[in-house]
Amino acid sequence: MPLTVTTWNINSVRLRIDLVLRYLAEAAPDVLCLQETKCPDAEFPRSALAKAGYEHIIHRGMKGYNGVAIIARRPLREAGRLTFCGKEDARHIAAEIDGDDGAPVLLHNLYIPAGGDIPDRDENPKFGHKLDFLAELTEWSERLRNDNSRAVLVGDLNIAPFESDVWNHKALLKIVSHTPVETEALNRLRDIGGWTDAIRHLVPQPNPLFTWWSYRSSDWSAADKGRRLDHIWVGEGLRPLIHSHHVRREARGWERPSDHVPVALTLAG
């Protein structure tokens, strides 16, 4: 039995619960990892998800901002939560699930800070926070490299690391999410942690691949000025199981959409 894991920045799980249910009905992943739930834990829409067959849910949320959840058809075991930069801002949650070979797979769901508009830590503290967050994440990943062999790291990493991850590489070099200091930090995190970018493994450069299109564009599909901000990485032990993927681009055209679309990876022996 293969294992399909989806990541999706939902931009309010309560406002878009019908889109979540639609996606689950159509794609039927084993696990759905959400970011930006913008929802306190007590108000998470558990019953609607349970009714759809997804009764195993762990959520770490807060009022108004951030928030991450892991939702599954099969049992989950809570596996901790990390805090970064001394902030309790609900940007990571972890869980364990049994893989298709019966051995556990560790899931890390992350929401990396967006970083504001100005790519300079002196002028823009949010950009400094993003870089500091990446530095702490890199230390963590380096320390735990040996434990990450059967781990999957997913989430809105808010960085498009490769040239073909943005609609125009040169035009975006000074735009937060594609500046060299960010892409180098993300590449270093990936390499130091022993992670493989599973989606790029399946869709190698220079094929363009996007998972996010700004709301500030009247015709997102025709203009297609997208970026690949949402990622699925796997540890060394899972690399041979990378089987297939799906970027659900059509979800950007659903009514009242998130600006991000679901990205799914199937692991199979």
Next chain:
DNA sequence: ATGGTGGTCCTACCA
């Protein structure tokens, strides 16, 4: 070069 659109929750803040 600029301003463009959304969500949360009442005043800006975040993306």
